[in-house]
Amino acid sequence: MKFFKWTLLLFSYSVLSGACSSESNEPDIDETTISISAPSVSNVTEDRATIIATITTNTPSAILKKGICYDTQSNPTISNRTIEMSSAGLSLNLTITELEPETKYYAKAFATVANGNPVYSTEISFTTAARSITSELDKYIAPSYPDDYTSIADWSNRSQWNLANVHDPSIVLAEDGYYYMYQTDASYGNAHEYGGHFHCRRSKDLVNWEYMGGTMNSLPGWVIPKLNEIRKAMGLNEVQPAINTFGYWAPCVRKVRNGLYRMYYSIVCPGLLNGENTWGERAFIGMMENTDPANNGGWEDKGYVITNASDKELNFNVKPDDWTNCYYKWNAIDPSYIIDKDGKHYLVYGSWHSGIAALEVDAATGKPLNTLPKPWGTEEDIAPYGQLLVTRQIGNRWQASEGPEIIYNPNTGYYYLFMAYDALDVPYNTRVCRSQSILGPYLGIDGTDLTRFGGEMLPIVTHPYKFSNSNGWVGIAHCAIFDDGNGNWYYASQGRLPKDIPGINASNAVMMGHVRSIKWTSTGWPVVMPERYGAVPQLPITEDELTGSWEHIDLSYSYGKQKTSNTMTLSADHKVTDGSWKGATWNYDADNQRITFSNGVEVCLQREVDWEASPRTHTIVYAGYTNSKTYWGKKKK
Template sequence: MRKHNKIIFSTCIVLGFTAVLAGAALTGGEKVPKDFTVSYDGITTADIKAGVSVHDPSVIEADGIYYIFGSHMSAASSKDLRNWTSIGDGYTQSNPIFDNLLGTEHVFDYTGSKDSVIPTDDKKYHVWAPDVIYNREQGLYYMYFCTSSTWNASNLCYAVSNQPQGPYTWKGALVYSGFTKDTIEATDVLDYVDIDYAKKNYIMAGNKYNYEKYPNAIDPTVFYDADGKMWMVYGSWSGGIFLLEIDEKTGLVIHPQEDDENDVDTYFGKRLLGGGHKSIEGPYILYDDESGYYYLFVSYGSLTREGGYQMRVFRSKTVDGEYVDMNGAYPGMWDDNAAYGLKLSGNYYLPGLDKAYMATGHNSAFVDEDGKKYIVYHTRFDNGQEYHEPRVHQYFLNRDGWPCMLPYATDGETIAKDGYDISEVAGTYYVIDQGTAINAEIAEPVKLVLMENGKVYGENMEGTWGMEEGTCYMTVTYGDKEYNGVFCQMKDEAGTDVMTFSAVGANESVWGVKYFK
């Protein structure tokens, strides 16, 4: 368990606040606090338990029940997005999620067993990152997932079921990666391009797969666009994130015409982001009616506890891009990813937590029937282990249409439609800035005071803050970076009522937590 006592305020986080008040009726005359030492005395902490361990959770709701599906043939269900019950886990033929996947002929012809064309490194099965979608045309649940072998020899597959929890029956393979001249005939690549094209583009000198330009065929997620068309986004590290259309009538991918100008490959589809074997994986696209944007979530870093794993988001007005961040940019083939994408969450500690959350990533997202928006991800902990659990946080769109993720796991909170009184939101906050770095450092709280007269105070600094009257929207600025977000009253993870804010700017997320006296 981490000890967080008397952590001194760091001026690098909030130095130079200059926010302009926006319509708030504020009073003056408050006494400026002088003690900015961070102390957790009297704050109850809790280590909430999800009840399951599901890696790379992808969510779907059906008849009031939420299901998450994850790597290693794991899945769980919940009625409240907080407490989960396992419905299957592990590489066994009796796993109820699948209809005898391990014993089905041809599933692992290309990857996954000692008898495959490209045997796995450890001679075991690898079933990763499934995503389930309800196919409206067919009235069936489709699961898209991957089997994998070496770090880039992978195979996207699909299976179907008439109920969300399964069992899912394997139907076929969709996309292959990691092939060489010796193994390409074990794939369907030559059904779409000739061998000369494959040798020129997909296979490098030395008979190696061109992994820096073309994808590792894992981490598929499937979604409907605003016009009712189905798409699959996929990819991990290697050549980046790719997009292919799905034929709703068959569930199969539609291979496009080659278009070099728009970075479209006949077999693999359109590259949206990344490449050059930079860290980027776990893509998830969600269309939001409220903003009219498609949001592309991805994860950076290595998935281990100290690997800097974190969630980023980009957005686009069209399904096939361009997907850009808050600076209007996105990572290309050789760019340093850390500079691109709004960082939603990484490693952090907040009061109310028993230990820091680490390697928060590989998320899915959804908008519930009541309009609430949620991000579903897995997290590791600052406990020296690689154990992980799923977490679900509610998020809101700020006035500019960017996601602002609430600091704590959801517990049924509802934001005030007409905003909050100034006395409810003013006060002393524990504040963390997620930054944009990709490393093992944990974002620790500092103390920040929002005065009722609109002034902001911290150690060796002062500034102002503002909120939009009659709404939950707020704005702050530090240095030359403006942050826009929301206030929301909720419970911390020990069940204590708190006021929070979540604001974003310059690709960074800033969270604040205030305890009521």
Template structure:
């Protein structure tokens, strides 16, 4: 009998101490666009994981398919980011906001869980409060992510009159909660800039004066997350909707305060005239252009993802050319490189198979019904109207399998007024986290290290507790929406500590538990993707001779002179875009193969004043209607480095122009275009900029159809007043380093 007991004990130990990773087969990859099964366009996506465990996505009011009528903000959901169900619209004729005009657009939703209910913020492009386009931010509430949605009787952010007449663009809301539990709302667009206002505890009323956080004429589509003690403000820049020439991209600044000031990786403010912004997401020459207006989500392993819309450059229109743009929803991994968010470590949008966000729990746990499987000691709780089946913990509940050692992440939705404690590991390698909503404390103790506490202020409803152990680094967060917006956070580093492998304990006197996931913590990608590097010098022009030997001149003029080792070019009121095509262009034949063109440009465009659209820089040129132009440019009060593209977009010769922005300009700036070809024979040009000639920022890529390599050249134009001269010190052509 003793032998049999011993054998059974060994078997039981083997069963309960098996590999902690989920035993299911590897997850099938996904590929963009993830909205393809239910929509051809799903723009301006907002995402939240509901308390029922589903992921819900919301979009702006474009038709889903070309033959559909516009919908008033669409809703879809998924459990695994593969299979989606379309659920209808937020509004219809029965619940449309009374203060929105009948023809007003309802755009750009953002959804949060606040005070025990779902709160949806959205743009109203025209209200009944004033004549004309007086945009505002609306708000609606619902008990579930699907609704029914009840809009407020008035805007949460009312129309804002502009000093010169009209109304500022009050677009693109994004809510946020800081680690003090205070609520904020970010909003704005090009005409007026980005702003933030405090909100009341229920998220429905502004509190105090608003603060501007980004300059006008640069950003829209704001979104804020907290990461490693910083607040990151991300916004989209350039034209969202130029079909195949859309260069929309996402950039970031960070601050220790949700009110800013937000600075980029070079220390440049998002409020500066020569505006800052570190690239988060931009096109790379594959299928997708115009990647932007995003949200950020975190999967069960702690990996962040960026959810956004983009345009297939080969199928850019939902309706006829120059009509509605086809902007489906995409998702890609978001990595943190040297403290900054980068999509796929800087590779940009994916158009091939990729790993899906990890959902559900390991350890044999049924995440959306924890009492059903995988936990001892938890009983079936009530079926909650918001979350569905729940588990009730009275005493101690324990997972039937051990959690991983060293690197582990736990996430759980909790409801109740009494303290809940989670324990990972055992002995000196034990991590103990207690969330006490009544005592208003979040407490962490790791091993024999000191106990760390932070105050917590929380409204009623479900709260999400996340615990991550990454060797000696331990973090606990409590939030309502779980969108990288913790209302309380404790981070501690205990030298020599690492959590051990052991069953996880959850204890409480009366706690409702749901959506419990326990997974090995994702391994971060910390190395940036490679960027173009120069090889040996192939040739070019140092401008040592007054003669422009080796150059072809399109529309010669007397505005270009060469002297003292530099080419000087007086700016005139000419351009290459649209039907103008009256600017001078200097062109050279490029070398064969892969190469980089570089110039040093001196162009003082001043600051703040309007000097539209004085500019100069490099150009890759096939014709006046088929070129890509990189240069410093004055765009209203801002100074930007734009990489623009024009091409013929219709059979009858209609052209489309749009631009991406890259880096920060200065009175002296270095510019590069890196040329490669892809397997289809297309010519790819990626742009880089530098303010010192040593540190380079590489950004968007534009493509040209197969055929002869576009010529490389220089341009300077855009306005004669005030009198301005661009100076080029050289044009150098380098072999692209392998």
């Protein structure tokens, strides 16, 4: 064993107690010697290693600090990372933690004394083990909040809500690293009525959410005057609706640039246009701005943006049950906002009626780029109110589609328009289409031109479903689509419990916020994972993990029906040996985490929470499309 010797001259001084200056004496000179043995390393794992060394000295009391210094570069010193031994004694036995797997480290033992340079041992090196899937996943703790949150649903328990009482969420990633979520005024038992409007919560990890309260204290002062201004111009009487009868729906929040955030929101006016047996009153889209969403009270209202537009001139006495012949062409609710790849700003909006419209807005103000005419007239008169993007049925204003959400994915070069279909209580489901131009034409996965001819939008992204050992979820739509800036995309919406669950009063009014990961198919279509996001470690999925039994769901469209699972089994020799695809073969692309089946179906894989397990744990899920069908699956434990 080699030793290194170090000699230090120590000087002793006497200090006059209580004096402002001291008088030095002749120093006493002692020789202190320190030797440190070459370290040895043991118990090396993927994230830790134990290092042992021995210090030899004739003056133990002279040592101030002792320990191990280490780095990924050779010749570490105490200016790099260190771990110290605080206990007495000269034998070092220290475990370094939080190391990176499959990484080479260099380490030395050290000791320091007063007024002297540190003493080091010889250098050793070691390499940590490869990441262990088992150990990493075994450490994982799944979210524990209940799906039935009725016991904490009231306003007094709002600090415990997490993702309880969420409806029509909009999510933005802010400069401070938080995701901020805003929503429609809707909650179990109308708990939100006490706290203003367009409620906010935030999260750093998309799992744990902090409730922050309403962003708008009361009905904006411009709403009723604007309503009566339009009514007067239409020859209608002025109205003074009660403040608590207005609807506050579907905000959309976007970061415009550093230090500027915009929220477009819907205000739905109560009443009828011209008394009994006439069509309903209009809605407005307004806009607020904030420099920092952490300042939840800092939203400044910027006022009116747009309202419903009618191509029926002043023939507003359409009966309220004449659905297909509605008075309005465009319904001014459900805004979505996008800055396109060329830097132009667009407001995309609409619900039922004639479909979804796009309107260019001024980048500086967020208001319409061009002055809008009166919101009634001929079709040509109201053309400035927007250009049609998609419609479910040409010529039918009872569309059963709403809640547009538009994004651009630079990795695929497409704009994606997500839509909510059907009634929101149980049947609600999500669809998506895409276009290489912001203004279309938008095509479904089956090639249907939804801009020029209309039609059923495919693929289906979410749909009422049920895995075993659970009540499942329904009403999963009106989504937010957002990314983390690193290529990871997410889907968020409410999910409702089914109707008439024993022991839960009004169970279908339970609305839990769902956040789910999005993966992308080899042809550039987004698939939403069947289990909610739970921050499961995304370690590589190996082929041997895929063999065994899966819960498989054909998620294809069936109005209001909860799609249930059956068992599908994959064998190690790449065959499907049980289930609806029995007889097919399968191949795994480990680099992209996709399985391709011989029946033409490609599915994307992800590690996610098994929310139906007790206790909850992690599993592997899949989602995939054909041109007419959607499939979800979950690996059985």
